[in-house]
Amino acid sequence: MLATLIFSxxxxxxxxxxxxxxxxxxxxxxxxAITTPQSVxxxxxxxxxxxSGHGHGVGMSQYGANFYAIYDGWTYDQILSLYYPGTQLVQxxxxxxxxxxxxxxxxxxxxxxxxxxxxxxxxxxSPEAYKAQAVAAYSFYLYNxxxxxxxxxxxxxxxxxxxxxSVCGIALYYNGAPALTSFxxxxxxxxxxxxxxxxxxxxxxxxxxxxxxxxSDPNFHSSKVFTASELKSKLERKYNITLTGNPYDxxxxxxxxxxxxxxxxxGGQVRVRGNDxxxxxxxxxxxxxxxxxxxxxxxxxxxxxxTSTSTVPSNVTSGPMPAVSSDITVSSESSLSSSELxxxxxxxxxxxxxxx
Numbered sequence: 603m604l605a606t607l608i609f610s611x612x613x614x615x616x617x618x619x620x621x622x623x624x625x626x627x628x629x630x631x632x633x634x635a636i637t638t639p640q641s642v643x644x645x646x647x648x649x650x651x652x653x654s655g656h657g658h659g660v661g662m663s664q665y666g667a668n669f670y671a672i673y674d675g676w677t678y679d680q681i682l683s684l685y686y687p688g689t690q691l692v693q694x695x696x697x698x699x700x701x702x703x704x705x706x707x708x709x710x711x712x713x714x715x716x717x718x719x720x721x722x723x724x725x726x727x728s729p730e731a732y733k734a735q736a737v738a739a740y741s742f743y744l745y746n747x748x749x750x751x752x753x754x755x756x757x758x759x760x761x762x763x764x765x766x767x768s769v770c771g772i773a774l775y776y777n778g779a780p781a782l783t784s785f786x787x788x789x790x791x792x793x794x795x796x797x798x799x800x801x802x803x804x805x806x807x808x809x810x811x812x813x814x815x816x817x818s819d820p821n822f823h824s825s826k827v828f829t830a831s832e833l834k835s836k837l838e839r840k841y842n843i844t845l846t847g848n849p850y851d852x853x854x855x856x857x858x859x860x861x862x863x864x865x866x867x868x869g870g871q872v873r874v875r876g877n878d879x880x881x882x883x884x885x886x887x888x889x890x891x892x893x894x895x896x897x898x899x900x901x902x903x904x905x906x907x908x909t910s911t912s913t914v915p916s917n918v919t920s921g922p923m924p925a926v927s928s929d930i931t932v933s934s935e936s937s938l939s940s941s942e943l944x945x946x947x948x949x950x951x952x953x954x955x956x957x958x
Contacts, residue, residue, distance in 0.1 A: 642825045646897045649833050649849045651826045655887040656819060657786025658877055659794030659862055660807050661685055662738055664723055664731070664787055669814035671730035678733035682774060685793065688806045689774040689781045691737070694744075696771035704743065707754050715739055716766045720758035722785070732765035735785070741773040744780035776806055788819035790861065790889040798858030799877045799888055809859035824886045830894070833883075837868055840882050845869045849894040853879075862889045 644650050655663075662685035670676040670684070679691055698712040707714065718739045719732050727735075739752060774781040782804060784796075789812055796807035816822045828836070834845050837852060845852045851869070855876070858864030863876025877888040 642827065644827050644893075644895045645829075646895055647830050648895045649828045649830055649892055650895065651828075651883060651885055651890050651892045653824045653826075653885050653887040653890040654790035654822065655788045655815060655889055656821055656824075657788065657886075658784070658799050658888060659786060659789050659792075659860070660796050660799050661782075661784035661786070661793065662734065663789040663793070663812060663815055664727075664735065664785060665818040666789060666812050666814045667734050668723070668727045668731040669818040671728040671734075673814065676730065678730045678737065678769065681730065681734040682737060684810070684812070686738075686774055686776075686781060686783060686806045687810070689776045689783075692773055692775045694771045694773055696740075698767060698770045702743070703748070704752050705754055711740070712763065712767050712770055714754060715770075716758040716763045717754035717756060718752050719762050719766060721753045721755035723762075725759045725762065729761065729765045732762050733769045736766040736769050737772050737774060738783040738785050740771075741775075741780050741783040742785075744773055745782050781806060788815040788822060790887060791815055792860030794862040794888065795859040798862055798864035799875070809862075821886070826883065826885060828883075836882065841868050841872045841874070843869050843871045848896070849892070853892065855891065860889070862887075 642650050642652075657663075662682070667681045667685070670681050671678075676684075682689070682691065696711055698710060700711050701708055702711045702714040704714050704718065707717075709717075715736045719735045722739070723732060723735055742750075742752070774783055782796075784807065791813075792809050792811050795803070795809045797803040798809075830849055833849060834852065837843070838845055846869075854867040854870075855863050856865040856867070858876075863879070865873050866876055866879045867873050868879075876890075880888045880890065
């Protein structure tokens, strides 16, 4: 489906009828300027991690969806077509009074989905973004057979309820079955491929270039500072290994599609998913890199303060993957249904296997 289409048709699974959506007027409000990457004051002996975006990056960016609606005049189906290419919108036989249970809470489909959308997006997003989120949430529910990871927030405003009701029963399908429609707060300017962040290669969850995330998300750029000893202790406890050398010896990053960290080799002994390491270090995104401010470094240092100032690097570039020796252990997520949804919940099942 092309983004320039004014109308789109949605197949009705049962009757063959069509549902038409009309493009709203494009706003004349100027899109906010891109924020300047923050500077970080890091003392010698610190390790600084820089991240772009917020969330795992697989599927739909919520901030991006909102700005596509506001500044490009996109409708919900155009938004979904961008983030889940190759999927089809299907009108199921679900009615708004049918019951749905998520997180132990049972109510009508419209009520539960409205509460999920409210929890994920708040009350300031555009109606088309709310619709896109409602369809994505309902599709994810159908894919899993339950509402894994989704959270309800009571008393959604009427604007959200109306948006959800207008798309009630519509879901994204791929090859005749509900699609895995993961979502998150903001991408890094490209989305991530599912195979790099989780495990399976899902055709409609591959990296694409998108717009608006950096200007829409006030927390697009982030950083986290550890002392070298703090980072060493955290990695050793988590992975039950002993580290020697400096932080560049402890962590070797492997980049996947879109510049997201697909794997990290810890101390030459354990190879983990980048998204798993992100969780261990409590980083906002698996698109990250790090810098070790050595004790004798003078990176824009202030002689009076004894600190060095660094900024977020302009690009994360892919490098050659280090060779994996037979004595390295691989740790990775094993289940596609284990997925972070929005900014609320991170769920991962780790499995470990020896590469012998």
